[in-house]
Amino acid sequence: xxxxxxxxxxxxxxxxxxxxxxxxxLEDIFLIETEHLIEEAYRCGMLEMVLxxxxxxxxxxxKKVYVTKNILNKLSSxxxxxxxxxxxxxxxxxxxxxxxxxxxxxxDPGNLGTIIRSAAxxxxxTIILGNNCVDLYNDKVIRASEGMIFHVxxxxxxxxxxxxxxxxxxxxxIGTDVNEGKVLNTFKFPLKFAIIIGNEGNGISLEIKNLVxxxxxxxxNKKTESLNASIAASIIMYEMSKVDYD
Amino acid sequence: xxxxxxxxxxxxxxxxxxxxxxxxxLEDIFLIETEHLIEEAYRCGMLEMVLxxxxxxxxxxxKKVYVTKNILNKLSSxxxxxxxxxxxxxxxxxxxxxxxxxxxxxxDPGNLGTIIRSAAxxxxxTIILGNNCVDLYNDKVIRASEGMIFHVxxxxxxxxxxxxxxxxxxxxxIGTDVNEGKVLNTFKFPLKFAIIIGNEGNGISLEIKNLVxxxxxxxxNKKTESLNASIAASIIMYEMSKVDYD
Numbered sequence: 001x002x003x004x005x006x007x008x009x010x011x012x013x014x015x016x017x018x019x020x021x022x023x024x025x026l027e028d029i030f031l032i033e034t035e036h037l038i039e040e041a042y043r044c045g046m047l048e049m050v051l052x053x054x055x056x057x058x059x060x061x062x063k064k065v066y067v068t069k070n071i072l073n074k075l076s077s078x079x080x081x082x083x084x085x086x087x088x089x090x091x092x093x094x095x096x097x098x099x100x101x102x103x104x105x106x107x108d109p110g111n112l113g114t115i116i117r118s119a120a121x122x123x124x125x126t127i128i129l130g131n132n133c134v135d136l137y138n139d140k141v142i143r144a145s146e147g148m149i150f151h152v153x154x155x156x157x158x159x160x161x162x163x164x165x166x167x168x169x170x171x172x173x174i175g176t177d178v179n180e181g182k183v184l185n186t187f188k189f190p191l192k193f194a195i196i197i198g199n200e201g202n203g204i205s206l207e208i209k210n211l212v213x214x215x216x217x218x219x220x221n222k223k224t225e226s227l228n229a230s231i232a233a234s235i236i237m238y239e240m241s242k243v244d245y246d
Numbered sequence: 247x248x249x250x251x252x253x254x255x256x257x258x259x260x261x262x263x264x265x266x267x268x269x270x271x272l273e274d275i276f277l278i279e280t281e282h283l284i285e286e287a288y289r290c291g292m293l294e295m296v297l298x299x300x301x302x303x304x305x306x307x308x309k310k311v312y313v314t315k316n317i318l319n320k321l322s323s324x325x326x327x328x329x330x331x332x333x334x335x336x337x338x339x340x341x342x343x344x345x346x347x348x349x350x351x352x353x354d355p356g357n358l359g360t361i362i363r364s365a366a367x368x369x370x371x372t373i374i375l376g377n378n379c380v381d382l383y384n385d386k387v388i389r390a391s392e393g394m395i396f397h398v399x400x401x402x403x404x405x406x407x408x409x410x411x412x413x414x415x416x417x418x419x420i421g422t423d424v425n426e427g428k429v430l431n432t433f434k435f436p437l438k439f440a441i442i443i444g445n446e447g448n449g450i451s452l453e454i455k456n457l458v459x460x461x462x463x464x465x466x467n468k469k470t471e472s473l474n475a476s477i478a479a480s481i482i483m484y485e486m487s488k489v490d491y492d
Contacts, residue, residue, distance in 0.1 A: 110356055114474045121466035121473055144474070151469055186490065218484065219491040220367035223397055227367055227480070228360045228390070234477045235484050238464065242431065245465040 003054045003066045012071055015051075015087065019077070028090045030137035033078055038086035040147030051075070053083045054108045073193065077139040093153035097125020099240070100171070100194040104159055104208050105132045108227060112136070113144020114230040115197070120148040121242055122237035127152055128194075130159040133151045163211045166194055167208055173213045175204055176232060178225070181215030189240045197233045249300045249312045258317055261297075261333065265323070267381045269421040274336045276383035279324055284332035286393030292334045297321070299329045323385040329471050336383065339399040343371020345486070346440040350405055352475060354446055358382070358403045359390020360476040361443070366394035368483035369490055373398055374440075393433070409457045412440055419459045420449055422478060424471070427461030434487045443479045 004012060015031065017023040029048060032041055035058070041047040042060050049063040053072055057222050058064070073118055075085050101124050107113055119127055129136060136156070142149055161175060172193040175181075196212065198204035204212070218227065218235055226232070250258060261277065270276050275294060278287055283302070287293040288306050295309040299318055304310070321331050347370050352358055358380055365373055375382060382402070388395055409419060417438040421427075421452040442458065444450035449472075450458070464473065464481055472478070 115479060117470070117474055118477055121464075121470040125469055135421075146474075148470060183491075218367075219487070221369055221487075224363070224367040224394060226392075228363055228392075228476075230474075231364055231477060231480045232358060235481055236329075236475070237312070238481050241467075245429075 001054070001066055003068065004071060005068050007071060007074055009071075012067070012074070015075055016083075016085075017038070019075075021137070021151060024135070024137050025091075029087050030142070031075060031077075031139065032086040032088050032142055033076060033082055033084075033139070034143070035084060035141060037147050038084055040150045041086055041088040044091075044150040046091055046150055047086055048089050049087045051085045051087075056083045058084055068082040081125065082218050088150075090151075091150075093126065093155060096128065096153070096155065098171075098192045099123065099125045100166075101127045101233065101237070102130070102163070102194045102196045103127065103133050104196060104204050105129050106197060106201075107134050108229070109134050109138045109140035109229040110144045110230070111200065112138075113141040113146075113149070114153050115155075115233050116141070116145040116154065117148045118230070118234035120152045120236055122234070122241035124237060125153065127154045128159070128162060129154065129156045130173055130241075131156065159208055160211070163194070163208065167211070167213075175209060175212035175215045176236070177215040178217055181217045184216045184236060184239050186219050187214075187239070189243065195233070195236055195240070197229055200229050208210055247300070247312055249314065250317060251314050252449060253320055255317075257311070258300060258313070258320070261321055261331075264333075265321075265385075267383070270336075270381070270383050275333050276336065276388075277321060277323075277385070278332040278334050278388055279322060279328055279330075279385070280389070281330060283388060283393050284330055287332055287334040287398045290396040292337055292338075292396055293332055294335050295333045297331045297333075302329045302417065304330055311416070329465045334396075337396075337399075339372065339401060341443065342374065342399070342401065344370045344417075345369065346412075347373045347479065347483070348376070348405055348440045348442045349373065349379050350376050350407070350442060350450050351445040351448070352376075352377055352443060353380050354475070355380050355386035356390045357386045357446065357476040358384075358476070359387040359392075360394070361479050362391040364476070364480035364483055365393045366398045368480070368487035371399065373400045373403070374408065375400065375402045377402065405454055406457070409440070409454065413459075415456070420482075421455060421458035421461045422461050422463060422482070423461040427463045427468050430462045430464050430482060430485050432463050433460075433485070441479070441482055441486070442474055445473050
């Protein structure tokens with residue numbers, strides 16, 4: 001068994017750069033940690049390679065490169081004793097389905113990962129990130145998604161031009177507003193729609209707000225101004241998906 | 247205006263220790279950052295003191311101590327340029343209401359903060375943390391709660407003995423289970439109940455599971471095994487609170 005031991009190894013130096021979004025975008029690959037995520041990537045055919053700690057093994061039919069602890073620690077974003085780091089290929093879907101989530105300037109990686117996880121649970125076809133959203137391949141996004149990033153189609157697009165295209169194709173643009181709109185649980189979702197979720201602090205930007213067709217709101221106690229963005233998104237998706245189980 | 251400039255100042259050294267749960271427990275006070283949280287604490291009568299950056303001010307009728315930037319940076323858990331740090335008093339409620347959330351070994355501070363925020367929105371009376379949960383006064387919990395930690399009663403208790411007491415007082419213990427139970431949106435919540443939310447990785451512990459009266463589940467796509475704990479908790483609270491708005 002050949003083991004890479006040097007931090008100066010060409011492959012290791014190339015992989016270390018993937019912590020930086022710029023290099024993830026150039027190479028179209030990204031790092032994943034924890035066995036669970038590596039197995040999910042494998043199942044979805046998106047795993048390119050695994051770095052494995054010397055004297056350990058992983059039972060997956062994929063290219064393996066054995067490395068020292070030192071190297072895993074350099075590449076890892078976790079503090080724990082890890083045995084594997086996977087290299088996954090980005091998947092760029094060719095189109096989008098009928099049930100969309102549009103994210104306008106969502107910034108928190110935990111919120112994005114959680115929305116992806118809920119979108120998989122509640123039968124959303126495609127998540128579309130506006131250009132100003134946090135990077136999809138940020139390690140915190142991937143972890144919070146609990147592997148569902150490999151199961152839900154995600155695209156990055158300019159939202160304004162996309163919304164105009166969607167409206168021309170009879171998609172309903174659904175926004176959230178605490179002051180006006182229809183109560184969520186009486187709202188009838190059409191066949192083709194996009195639920196728009198805004199920034200954590202500022203909500204939906206004015207430009208996008210002007211393109212909304214219908215607003216919905218989640219009834220809540222007056223002492224609270226709002227919910228966490230991933231909670232609001234998940235409650236809306238939960239209500240929407242009820243039609244699939246009724 | 248007197249300004250504390252030394253990191254060796256007795257008060258500053260005492261406050262620096264509050265980053266550690268042990269000292270928060272000993273003193274029954276905790277640090278809060280961001281103007282929004284300080285104002286929420288003030289409005290709820292829980293603000294003891296504010297450290298203010300020299301040459302700045304804050305318009306609150308509370309004890310102010312002026313300090314240097316150096317001192318704020320030492321006490322802050324954020325990297326940004328802050329002007330204030332508040333010292334808030336813990337509030338230990340005397341009892342609990344009819345609508346309870348019980349948290350069994352919840353570990354992620356972001357999840358706890360988000361559950362507190364949703365509990366305020368959806369009319370939960372009291373949140374009860376089991377002894378093994380993350381600390382309520384962790385800075386990440388307080389930030390994720392968006393100030394709602396000052397609006398929702400929170401208690402820490404031994405869950406097993408509390409549940410026995412609750413059952414003797416006709417509270418229904420409601421668990422979640424993906425394999426059995428009643429679909430959430432057809433479930434009728436009684437007047438007095440406790441929704442039990444388990445650990446992020448392992449769910450509800452076996453000891454507590456044995457004390458559950460009814461299980462509910464949230465219908466979802468078979469490719470997902472579960473939802474994030476704060477998402478599941480919030481969707482259940484959302485459904486429960488509908489009776490208040492119908």
